[in-house]
Amino acid sequence: MSHGVHAVQHEVEHHIEHEEHGHGGRGKPVGESRSKQIALLISVMALLLALAEMFGKSAQTEGISLNIKASDTWNFFQAKTIRQTALRTAAQAFTLEASLSDETRKAALLKQADDWMNTVARYESDPAEKDGRKELRAQAEAYEHARDTQLARYHHYEFAAAAYQIAIVLASAAVITGIMALVYGAIGLGVIGLAFMALGFFDPHYLHSLHLI
Numbered sequence: 353m354s355h356g357v358h359a360v361q362h363e364v365e366h367h368i369e370h371e372e373h374g375h376g377g378r379g380k381p382v383g384e385s386r387s388k389q390i391a392l393l394i395s396v397m398a399l400l401l402a403l404a405e406m407f408g409k410s411a412q413t414e415g416i417s418l419n420i421k422a423s424d425t426w427n428f429f430q431a432k433t434i435r436q437t438a439l440r441t442a443a444q445a446f447t448l449e450a451s452l453s454d455e456t457r458k459a460a461l462l463k464q465a466d467d468w469m470n471t472v473a474r475y476e477s478d479p480a481e482k483d484g485r486k487e488l489r490a491q492a493e494a495y496e497h498a499r500d501t502q503l504a505r506y507h508h509y510e511f512a513a514a515a516y517q518i519a520i521v522l523a524s525a526a527v528i529t530g531i532m533a534l535v536y537g538a539i540g541l542g543v544i545g546l547a548f549m550a551l552g553f554f555d556p557h558y559l560h561s562l563h564l565i
Contacts, residue, residue: 387527390535397542401516404549408509409553415502422495423499431489436475436485443468501556508552510560515545 443465450461478484482491519541526534551558 390523390527392519393535393538393542394527395423397516397520397523397538400542400549401513401520404509404513404516404545407549407552408513411502411505411509414497415506416494418499418502422499425488425492425495428483429485429492432475432483432485432488436472439447439468439475440472443472478548504556504560505552508548508556512545512548512552515541515548519545530556 446461446465446468450458450465453461474484476484477486479487519538522534522541523538526532537546
């Protein structure tokens with residue numbers, strides 16, 4: 353939780369304690385009861401803020417990890433492509449040389465060229481080892497999709513955390529000023545925060561598909 357929000361909460365707690373000591377043993381006035389309710393609202397918002405920040409941090413960490421995996425897989429894909437190109441070029445050169453050689457040398461050259469072309473084919477697709485270019489591309493794209501999902505979740509949780517922080521500030525100000533409109537604003541922001549958290553968890557790409565974020 354941000355230091356500013358924590359400071360505001362501390363001020364609210366001090367204000368409530370001051371009210372309690374000021375009224376002593378008399379019955380609780382309406383203002384004090386309302387302050388208690390708002391303090392409870394602030395506590396709920398603080399809990400939701402902590403959850404949003406925890407989920408956001410987790411999604412951000414996972415997104416970074418998946419980005420590294422995608423980058424490593426694309427690097428492996430690129431290395432396979434380079435080796436594949438080198439072997440294909442060498443095989444073509446041996447095939448050309450074989451056409452100009454005697455039968456004994458021709459057979460050896462063609463066999464080597466054929467072996468290299470088989471390796472080229474294996475570099476293109478190797479379902480058994482799952483490290484051909486085709487499989488590597490699919491894996492890298494899967495990592496990228498998962499990364500984008502986690503980062504979308506992270507952004508939703510960040511928006512939710514911002515809504516909760518503002519809600520806490522508004523509710524805290526309501527305790528001090530007694531302006532109930534601030535409480536309603538805090539509740540509205542809390543609902544918005546919950547909506548962002550729900551979208552982040554269940555459908556993080558929804559707002560992006562609408563081009564809203």
